[in-house]
Amino acid sequence: MLIKVVPQFESVFQSFGAELPAFTQFVVGLSVVAREWWFIALLAIVVVGFLFQKAMQSSAKLRASVDRAVLKLPIIGQILHNSAIARFSRTLSTTFAAGVPLVNALDSAAGASGNIVYSTAILQIKNGVSTGQSLKMQ
Incomplete structure (x- = not known):
């Protein structure tokens, strides 16, 4: 939209002769940047994505935060929840x-869950089972 639609409206806005509202000026400026500097924006997205991936690999705390946040997303969170439960169960x-x-099986299932939140919960269950606690719900 910024590349095709906004430039068409830009000529209409200029024909008014009046000063445009700040938000409209912002959108028009964003359109100019998107048309003229798209390659830098694309490069920045790739670099930020790469750096974020490296940070996720090196920081367990960041990965836990991201996994927790992703599970709270409206549609994607439920899909990832169901996927983690299916991998765990299988x-x-x-x-x-x-x-x-069972203790070794729970260890394998924790690694297969694919989410640190579930992995941590499964490992807690494993520790409880290995110390003799029951699996009943509390």
Whole structure:
């Protein structure tokens, strides 16, 4: 829209001869930047994405924060929640059916969940089971 639609309105706005509101001037300026400096914006997005990926790999605290925040997103959060539960269930079922002890199976399932929030919860369950606590809900 910034590249195709706003420039067409820009000529209409200029024909008015009046000073445009600040927000309209901002959108027109943003359109000019998008048309003339798109390559720098694209490069900046790629660089920021790369740096964010490296930061996620090196900082467990950042990854936990992002995983927690992503689970709170309206549609994507529910999809990721269901996906993590499915991976956990499938991994736990497969390893337990293969004769792997429950404590070891929970360890594998924690790694397969794909989300630090669920992984931490599963590891807490594993620690509880290994100390003799039951799996019942509280």
